[in-house]
Amino acid sequence: MTGTLIVAGLGPGDEALITPEVTVALAEATDVVGYIPYVARIAEREGLTLHATDNRVELERATHALEMAASGRKVVVVSSGDPGVFAMAAAVFEAMERAPHLSKVDVRILPGITAMLAAAAKIGAPLGHDFCAINLSDNLKPWAIVERRLRLAAQADFAMAFYNPRSASRPHQFTQTLDILREECGPERIILFARAVTTPQEQIRATTLGEARPEMADMRTVVLLGNASTRSIGRYVYTPRHAG
Amino acid sequence: MTGTLIVAGLGPGDEALITPEVTVALAEATDVVGYIPYVARIAEREGLTLHATDNRVELERATHALEMAASGRKVVVVSSGDPGVFAMAAAVFEAMERAPHLSKVDVRILPGITAMLAAAAKIGAPLGHDFCAINLSDNLKPWAIVERRLRLAAQADFAMAFYNPRSASRPHQFTQTLDILREECGPERIILFARAVTTPQEQIRATTLGEARPEMADMRTVVLLGNASTRSIGRYVYTPRHAG
Numbered sequence: 320m321t322g323t324l325i326v327a328g329l330g331p332g333d334e335a336l337i338t339p340e341v342t343v344a345l346a347e348a349t350d351v352v353g354y355i356p357y358v359a360r361i362a363e364r365e366g367l368t369l370h371a372t373d374n375r376v377e378l379e380r381a382t383h384a385l386e387m388a389a390s391g392r393k394v395v396v397v398s399s400g401d402p403g404v405f406a407m408a409a410a411v412f413e414a415m416e417r418a419p420h421l422s423k424v425d426v427r428i429l430p431g432i433t434a435m436l437a438a439a440a441k442i443g444a445p446l447g448h449d450f451c452a453i454n455l456s457d458n459l460k461p462w463a464i465v466e467r468r469l470r471l472a473a474q475a476d477f478a479m480a481f482y483n484p485r486s487a488s489r490p491h492q493f494t495q496t497l498d499i500l501r502e503e504c505g506p507e508r509i510i511l512f513a514r515a516v517t518t519p520q521e522q523i524r525a526t527t528l529g530e531a532r533p534e535m536a537d538m539r540t541v542v543l544l545g546n547a548s549t550r551s552i553g554r555y556v557y558t559p560r561h562a563g
Numbered sequence: 564m565t566g567t568l569i570v571a572g573l574g575p576g577d578e579a580l581i582t583p584e585v586t587v588a589l590a591e592a593t594d595v596v597g598y599i600p601y602v603a604r605i606a607e608r609e610g611l612t613l614h615a616t617d618n619r620v621e622l623e624r625a626t627h628a629l630e631m632a633a634s635g636r637k638v639v640v641v642s643s644g645d646p647g648v649f650a651m652a653a654a655v656f657e658a659m660e661r662a663p664h665l666s667k668v669d670v671r672i673l674p675g676i677t678a679m680l681a682a683a684a685k686i687g688a689p690l691g692h693d694f695c696a697i698n699l700s701d702n703l704k705p706w707a708i709v710e711r712r713l714r715l716a717a718q719a720d721f722a723m724a725f726y727n728p729r730s731a732s733r734p735h736q737f738t739q740t741l742d743i744l745r746e747e748c749g750p751e752r753i754i755l756f757a758r759a760v761t762t763p764q765e766q767i768r769a770t771t772l773g774e775a776r777p778e779m780a781d782m783r784t785v786v787l788l789g790n791a792s793t794r795s796i797g798r799y800v801y802t803p804r805h806a807g
Contacts, residue, residue, distance in 0.1 A: 408691060444672065460805060560653045561703040
């Protein structure tokens with residue numbers, strides 16, 4: 320079985336941030352597959368079937384998409400942001416690895432504007448120097464790995480972006496994250512909470528680790544932490560290109 | 564002096580990866596400012612002045628752009644990729660900090676598809692787990708910081724993206740980078756060289772640290788390193804979402 324599967328990034332929310340490449344792919348699709356709120360962004364039209372599924376079923380969703388592609392349908396799996404950053408691209412290859420009969424499907428990943436870069440742009444240039452991106456959810460990794468990674472990243476003086484910082488089912492972990500970061504970086508370090516960036520619900524708050532509270536983040540928030548040189552200028556926050 | 568300055572990301576090269584937001588900003592500009600090869604991507608038209616400048620003059624370029632914006636012109640500073648990732652956004656705020664009379668200019672950063680995410684999309688999902696981005700140029704930071712950051716990032720088991728890996732003036736540093744990474748990660752670790760991604764000159768090579776040679780990179784290359792779990796499946800390379 321062959322066929323082509325497209326995995327496309329819809330960007331953070333604003334239609335003006337969807338690349339023309341993705342727009343063309345969606346216009347040609349017979350099937351769009353994804354998490355409910357992302358599929359809700361796709362306009363219905365004749366000849367297009369929308370397959371919206373719940374969270375935490377990424378592997379089933381990816382397998383279903385590969386199977387439809389193998390059967391000759393023009394399938395687009397949608398992610399918000401960029402599909403390669405804590406989104407569906409890796410899930411598609413995991414599904415392919417478990418289902419060798421689907422390994423002949425041609426997979427094309429179409430990049431998108433990921434949340435941390437949309438948030439950084441709204442705020443100034445907080446990721447203007449070396450930085451890292453960490454998924455704070457422990458659905459897929461032990462918390463001990465997250466903690467170790469946070470400490471090493473702080474010691475490396477990376478600016479940091481945190482995805483999935485806090486959910487109703489694990490509110491304590493973001494509290495621990497802030498405690499670790501305060502210990503490693505001190506209370507004056509700049510931290511930014513960017514919720515629902517580029518949507519009508521957008522909320523952006525700049526504060527310090529000393530003032531940060533866990534409730535400032537939810538699952539629609541991307542959190543950015545400055546490095547030791549990150550500073551404010553007027554309403555902007557930026558990290559200088561130089562260091563040391 | 565007030566005025567508005569736009570700093571826009573042109574993406575990695577393919578026109579189909581330029582966001583509609585950036586296309587609109589360019590259509591309305593009176594002046595486009597940037598490094599020669601990026602300004603060369605902008606079509607000439609009546610009423611538009613192109614200001615192309617050489618590399619390593621980012622601060623002068625940024626100050627000039629802020630001054631033109633303050634005088635009422637519609638100025639767009641262009642970067643390739645995303646302006647907030649090792650590009651002009653931070654330089655604009657550095658320039659503003661040095662020239663307080665320009666601090667009333669309204670600066671708008673328009674994000675773009677950054678090279679590491681375009682490269683990752685072409686290859687599969689090598690940045691599908693926690694990752695970091697490091698600028699290997701030591702124009703703006705001591706080499707000792709780069710070396711320390713590389714070792715800590717390896718110990719944290721981040722996938723990594725390296726910008727500006729190698730130039731004619733400092734070929735030895737990428738040699739040292741590969742030596743450090745081999746020491747920390749072993750010879751089997753997957754490394755990817757993505758040159759001129761999404762352009763007609765695109766070249767992508769997947770190999771291991773044991774087989775990697777410094778000449779595989781130049782200034783048009785973004786280099787991606789897998790984490791300990793990164794693997795190949797068919798012609799794709801991906802990093803699983805889970806760890807530990």
